[in-house]
Amino acid sequence: MxxxxxxxxxxxxxxxxxxxxxxxxxxxxxxxxxxxxxxxxxxxxxxxxxxxxxxxxxxxxxxxxxxxxxxxxxxxxxxxxxxxxxxxxxxxxxxxxxxxxxxxxxxxxxxxxxxxxxxxxxxxxxxxxxxxxxxxxxxxxxxxxxxxxxxxxxxxxxxxxxxxxxxxxxxxxxxxxxxxxxxxxxxxxxxxxxxxxxxxxxxxxxxxxxxxxxxxxxxxxxxxxxxxxxxxxxxxxxxxxIGPLHPLIAPTTEKSSDDHPHECLRWLDKQPQSSVLYVSFGTTTTMSLRQMNELSAGLERSQHSFLWISREADRGDIFTGKGGGTSTIGGIVPKGRGIVVRDWAPQVKILAHAAVGGFMTHCGWNSCIESLSYGVPMVVWPMHSDQPRNSVMVTEILRVGVAVREWSASTSTSTWKVRE
CATH class of the missing domain: 3.40.50.2000 (Glycogen Phosphorylase B;)
Structure with missing residues (x-):
């Protein structure tokens, strides 16, 4: 044996x-x-x-x-x-x-x-x-x-x-x-x-x-x-x-060394250091068209480059249903300002990239601990589960982030609005 x-x-x-x-x-x-x-x-x-x-x-x-x-x-x-x-x-x-x-x-x-x-x-x-x-x-x-x-x-x-x-x-x-x-x-x-x-x-x-x-x-x-x-x-x-459990990747200002890096990593390679806002709300959040338009308008007014992971929430079997692709926003934000990724993206590698200067997140624990590992400040927007409590720890105790939306149990995903 x-x-x-x-x-x-x-x-x-x-x-x-x-x-x-x-x-x-x-x-x-x-x-x-x-x-x-x-x-x-x-x-x-x-x-x-x-x-x-x-x-x-x-x-x-x-x-x-x-x-x-x-x-x-x-x-x-x-x-x-x-x-x-x-x-x-x-x-x-x-x-x-x-x-x-x-x-x-x-x-x-x-x-x-x-x-x-x-x-x-x-x-x-x-x-x-x-x-x-x-x-x-x-x-x-x-x-x-x-x-x-x-x-x-x-x-x-x-x-x-x-x-x-x-x-x-x-x-x-x-x-x-x-x-x-x-x-x-x-x-x-x-x-x-x-x-x-x-x-x-x-x-x-x-x-x-x-x-x-x-x-x-x-x-x-x-x-x-x-x-x-x-x-x-x-x-x-x-x-x-025993955390963080995810592999720690050394941040670098050089281009991705992967033979076949994800398209978003190739885009990040072309951006200045700490210039990009990474936006992702995890695998269990789906936004309506109205919500996406509101967030898009906020990103446009920010005048910052961004990488937005915008996908339908996972189903019980992720291999059923429609797939997605990568596309530019076009028409909502000035051309070249940002990209939207509609399929799976390598979050650890994104947060480790030198071009990423901030993370708009739902405050799931994976996202929090990965962001903390790479010293990326957070803009928190909790949705459900442990996320509201994580957001309080991030903003009020660790003080490594700011809230874009206060948590309210009575606020549904169909009615929230981005804080000005």
Whole structure:
């Protein structure tokens, strides 16, 4: 036997979760000299998605990284509902629910097989994929992986126990419970009722884990890591903060060295240093035509060059539906001022590029920690989930960004307007 240890990694089927745990696999393989076999467990569709969108490294470099396809029953993959009054991507719920069906049986079978072949079986699962935690066999260690910040995790815990108070908010480093701090004291409007129930079911099972892992580090969240580690839900079990997980690329003023760089990187190569505003609202936000026109008008008035990633939000299966391409804005903004990319773009490489001087973001944790890694200031515009709380940390605690829109649970995606 080449190894006495095997690791199984179970991600949640959404892009912001898939890529974090895939980067985690690279980190473990690199630190172990590629000696530990790691199985990345997901549906065939989401394994394909994780590999297709990976950037910064190549899975073929690690012979012990293996993608195992779990059987997931068919599910609907509707497009995002632009008429919805909720920002949360409820159209992805069928995909989330489908991953739970038959999952326990398949994981039990895998774990029993590996536990007879290896002395030590380690399972690292997304905190939203805790179904396997009821496995009763011996020799298996499980660790819950949290894909959001320690700050957001801490606040969700306080809120669940109804212990958020003005004094607690001030203890976080906020001078007062201001209007922007409404995102701290309540997660109202951040999730659908259906998804909140999904979260509760999963978190009830997480308590049996051996420990927890979080994609953050002390220079960014020292106080919040310490406070989260003391939370009763951890029950004195270890909390490992091992971020940033994404590969760190050295910024350069030279042209891209890739043989086939993305078109947007070739465009950035031609721009002056720190001159471009990068605009992206992640993989779960879709804007209406009216919203896009409002944002376009704001970019025109700014008189700055920009790179705007404008795509329809992911479906449960990203390989269904229409594709996209790259095009100039033309007619809305003076020719040559900026470009709009309508397909997948390598965000880590974009943020590492010397031409990028700012990032307009929805404040997803991946985007926040990647932007912080490369010292790119943020213009924050939270949409749902943990994003409002991340935006408060970025603007009021770390002070590395400014808000373009205050969070309001009653403000729908169909009615917001860019602040002048």
């Amino acid at each position: 080449s190894s006495e240890v095997v690791m199984l990694v179970l991600p949640f089927p959404a892009q912001g979760h898939l890529n974090q745990l895939l980067h985690f696999c690279r980190l473990v393989l690199s630190s172990s000299n590629n000696t530990i076999p790691i199985y990345f467990l997901s549906s065939a569709t989401h394994n394909r998605q994780a590999k297709t969108r990976l950037h910064g490294w190549n899975t073929s470099e690690y012979s012990n990284l293996r993608f195992h396809n779990l059987h997931v029953p068919s599910y609907s993959t509707p497009p995002p509902d632009l008429s919805s009054l909720e920002n949360f991507p409820a159209h992805l719920q069928p995909a989330f629910d489908a991953t739970q069906i038959y999952l326990q049986t398949q994981l039990d079978k895998l774990l029993r097989s590996f536990s007879t072949s290896y002395r030590r079986v380690i399972v690292v699962h997304d905190s939203l994929m805790s179904s396997f935690s009821t496995f009763e066999g011996g020799g298996v260690e499980s660790y819950a992986f949290h894909s959001v910040s320690a700050f957001a995790n801490l606040l969700f815990q306080w809120e669940s126990r109804e212990t958020i108070s003005g004094n607690r908010v001030k203890s976080l480093g906020l001078s007062s419970v201001s209007a922007s701090s409404k995102a701290v004291t309540s997660s109202e409007g951040c999730f659908t009722t259906e998804f909140l129930e999904f979260i509760r079911r999963q978190h009830k099972l997480t308590a049996v884990d051996s420990g927890r892992i979080i994609n953050t580090c002390l220079p960014i969240e020292d106080k919040f890591i310490d406070l989260f580690a003391r939370e009763p839900i951890l029950n004195r079990k270890p909390l490992f903060h």
